[in-house]
Amino acid sequence: MKSDFRYWLQKYRGVKKLPVVAFVEFAALLQPKRSMAQIMGFIRAAGLYIEDLGLDLGHRAVASIGFAQEGEVFDWVKDWRDHVIASHAHTAPVILVTDNVEDFGFLGNRVYSVQDCYDRLG
Amino acid sequence: MTQPSRPENPLLDAVCHLIVHTYEAKAGESPTGFHFNKYISLINEQTGGPASPLRLPHMWYRWGDEVSRSQVAAQLRWDHTEPPSARVKWDGAPPEPQDDDPVFQQAKMIVDQLNQRYTGEEHLSELIGKVYEYAPFRFQILFREVRESYLDLKGNLRPIEGIHDAAIRPILTNALDAFPATEFPDFRHKVPPFRLLMNSLIDQEHEGTKLAIETSETFWFAFCYHLRLHEAAHANIKRETLDQWHRRLPFDMEHFDRAFNGLLLEAAGRFAGDVEEPELRILVKQAERQQEEDVAILQDFEEDLKTASKYFQAMRVKRRGKAASAARR
Numbered sequence: 001m002k003s004d005f006r007y008w009l010q011k012y013r014g015v016k017k018l019p020v021v022a023f024v025e026f027a028a029l030l031q032p033k034r035s036m037a038q039i040m041g042f043i044r045a046a047g048l049y050i051e052d053l054g055l056d057l058g059h060r061a062v063a064s065i066g067f068a069q070e071g072e073v074f075d076w077v078k079d080w081r082d083h084v085i086a087s088h089a090h091t092a093p094v095i096l097v098t099d100n101v102e103d104f105g106f107l108g109n110r111v112y113s114v115q116d117c118y119d120r121l122g
Numbered sequence: 123m124t125q126p127s128r129p130e131n132p133l134l135d136a137v138c139h140l141i142v143h144t145y146e147a148k149a150g151e152s153p154t155g156f157h158f159n160k161y162i163s164l165i166n167e168q169t170g171g172p173a174s175p176l177r178l179p180h181m182w183y184r185w186g187d188e189v190s191r192s193q194v195a196a197q198l199r200w201d202h203t204e205p206p207s208a209r210v211k212w213d214g215a216p217p218e219p220q221d222d223d224p225v226f227q228q229a230k231m232i233v234d235q236l237n238q239r240y241t242g243e244e245h246l247s248e249l250i251g252k253v254y255e256y257a258p259f260r261f262q263i264l265f266r267e268v269r270e271s272y273l274d275l276k277g278n279l280r281p282i283e284g285i286h287d288a289a290i291r292p293i294l295t296n297a298l299d300a301f302p303a304t305e306f307p308d309f310r311h312k313v314p315p316f317r318l319l320m321n322s323l324i325d326q327e328h329e330g331t332k333l334a335i336e337t338s339e340t341f342w343f344a345f346c347y348h349l350r351l352h353e354a355a356h357a358n359i360k361r362e363t364l365d366q367w368h369r370r371l372p373f374d375m376e377h378f379d380r381a382f383n384g385l386l387l388e389a390a391g392r393f394a395g396d397v398e399e400p401e402l403r404i405l406v407k408q409a410e411r412q413q414e415e416d417v418a419i420l421q422d423f424e425e426d427l428k429t430a431s432k433y434f435q436a437m438r439v440k441r442r443g444k445a446a447s448a449a450r451r
Binding site: 006007010011013015016025026029030033034041042044045046047049050052054056075091092093094099100103 | 192200201202203204207336340366370373374376377380381384385413415416417419420423426427429430431433434435438441444
């Protein structure tokens with residue numbers, strides 16, 4: 001996360017979801033230096049809601065992976081995680097915000113960089 | 123590939139398909155989420171309501187009586203999360219016919235009548251009103267007037283001085299006075315601060331409109347997290363869905379609290395000089411303190427975020443390298 005994006009997140013009043021897979025990566029990286037209580041404090045301060053995958057999103061992720069595998073090189077270590085994360089932005093107007101826009105190109109105009117957030121969401 | 127319709131409710135599947143198919147035939151386009159929800163709500167109500175053989179899974183939520191999308195035919199496709207912006211399509215083979223079922227025949231008659239008058243946008247408000255007639259709480263009907271009044275004002279090209287005080291304030295007061303506090307004990311304490319902020323924004327007339335609309339919608343959306351959980355406001359919803367709504371409620375309300383604080387601070391920033399109303403001043407001070415605490419926590423994670431950023435960047439480079447090697451093999 002770019003360092004000043006956290007302040008933008010804190011001020012942004014729309015719904016801000018953190019996919020549970022991304023939360024696990026983030027929290028695992030910060031431990032053991034940070035306790036879970038501190039990490040959850042950060043999540044709350046940024047106004048984020050950790051969204052479970054759940055069965056409906058799971059179905060969408062499976063469908064999305066199915067499409068991706070047609071005629072493409074599919075990396076089961078990396079790409080399945082990207083599709084699972086992207087399933088949280090399955091329906092408009094939900095957008096995915098990432099530093100890594102190119103790996104989520106399959107979301108079309110619903111993947112934003114941090115700069116896109118500043119420019120388009122204020 | 124579309125999964126076949128779940129067999130548990132073939133009558134409901136058939137009615138869903140009927141709505142989409144006949145609306146498309148009449149209007150030349152798919153029904154909006156509004157149209158779909160209102161049609162199926164009215165069919166449900168007119169075929170027995172809670173006793174209807176449709177066993178419609180539905181709840182009262184942000185846009186009136188809404189169907190629980192995860193519990194109806196898998197072939198129904200919504201292209202937007204919000205009903206006003208969504209178009210609803212049927213994707214796949216038609217469901218099993220139910221022409222012998224008298225409830226289906228009744229649904230056909232109702233849909234024909236609805237399509238005669240309500241396809242398109244012209245009578246949409248009337249259609250919504252028909253459904254709100256059986257809303258479980260009078261507050262919902264009255265607050266709808268607040269929301270619609272603001273929609274009407276948004277369309278004004280020129281501000282009309284005094285219109286907010288004359289038109290919006292009485293409707294807002296009426297709605298909030300009718301808030302069913304005993305039915306929503308965990309939410310009722312949110313009403314007074316909301317009333318205070320809205321009144322101060324109404325005082326600003328046209329200049330306060332944008333923030334007033336956002337404040338009103340934020341409050342309404344937060345209330346609806348509680349509304350859909352009320353026994354009188356849902357039917358045929360799966361236990362696991364209700365449990366999920368319960369589990370996320372504290373997070374939804376934390377989000378509301380922070381959004382509301384942000385609205386308070388932005389409103390306070392617009393007043394010339396200090397906030398006059400003492401209770402509002404207290405709320406603004408509390409919001410400032412919360413924001414300071416949040417910013418301090420975020421600042422404290424400076425080094426952690428730099429480390430995380432470097433790690434994820436390195437992992438991406440490594441994975442791209444692996445993917446490129448795999449592609450070459």
